[in-house]
Amino acid sequence: MHRKLLDEYADILNRYMKKFGLEPLDIAFLAKVNRKTIDAMLAKTGGIELDTLEAISQVLGLRYFQFGDPNFKMPPFDALPEKTKERIAFRKKEGPHNETTYDQRLLNEKITMILAGYDKGEEFLSKHVVTQLFETFKEKVSTSEVGRRLVSSLNAYVLQTKKKYKDNKSKGRKPYYFRLIKKIPAQVLAEAKEKVGE
Incomplete structure (x- = not known):
């Protein structure tokens, strides 16, 4: 995938994570992908498969083409998938993940x-x-x-x-x-x- 698009995607993911209080570990858990894949993408050092990008988008109840569009309106909390809402509640209760x-x-x-x-x-x-x-x-x-x-x-x-x-x-x-x-x-x-x- 083109680097510029991937970097934009990483920036968008960062915005969503900040908004909903999620961490790379949570995204990896919900999208069923390796945590290192998420870390590398956020640090803009790794490549990523299209189906993984789609899986990450679905964590937020979106399709890849919606999520990857910087002008697409961020969905409200109520519109998120149940599992994502549960994970947000879990992260709020647990606090930041400490390795x-x-x-x-x-x-x-x-x-x-x-x-x-x-x-x-x-x-x-x-x-x-x-x-x-x-x-x-x-x-x-x-x-x-x-x-x-x-x-x-x-x-x-x-x-x-x-x-x-x-x-x-x-x-x-x-x-x-x-x-x-x-x-x-x-x-x-x-x-x-x-x-x-x-």
């Missing part, structure tokens, strides 16, 4: 501390954050994991731009730049530091 392995590592807090070093409007790549995670905390993590967290957990401060990194040396898909759209508040930084034990 134990990553939770112990306090990855979001460490990324927050690194983002605090950037100025508003500054652009960077997920690989820059990966390097700093290793240099500062000896934390080894993939660029796709960092990218996923920037677009899902930290999107109040970070925006994925349409600008691609142009490096003629490496083959394959070029990563997108991220931009800091809001300086990390002092209180948020203090809480992150406290959790990490800095």
Whole structure:
């Protein structure tokens, strides 16, 4: 599938997830697809089959051509399929999903501390954050994991731009730049530091 359309689809899915309080895990569960497929799509790093896109659209009671249309009006909660409503209620009750392995590592807090070093409007790549995670905390993590967290957990401060990194040396898909759209508040930084034990 064409990359631009796929990226648009990912942006639309992000909007729906924010609106209804769903997470990648919930979409994967409801669409009966692998969680990594959803993560890669949201981080704009992976390809995806048309039938998977259709399955994701149906989670929200829509067909692919409706869901993929940025001008299509978002359905109200009442119009969603029963299973999706149940999952929204479950997520509201349970709160954000914590992955134990990553939770112990306090990855979001460490990324927050690194983002605090950037100025508003500054652009960077997920690989820059990966390097700093290793240099500062000896934390080894993939660029796709960092990218996923920037677009899902930290999107109040970070925006994925349409600008691609142009490096003629490496083959394959070029990563997108991220931009800091809001300086990390002092209180948020203090809480992150406290959790990490800095």
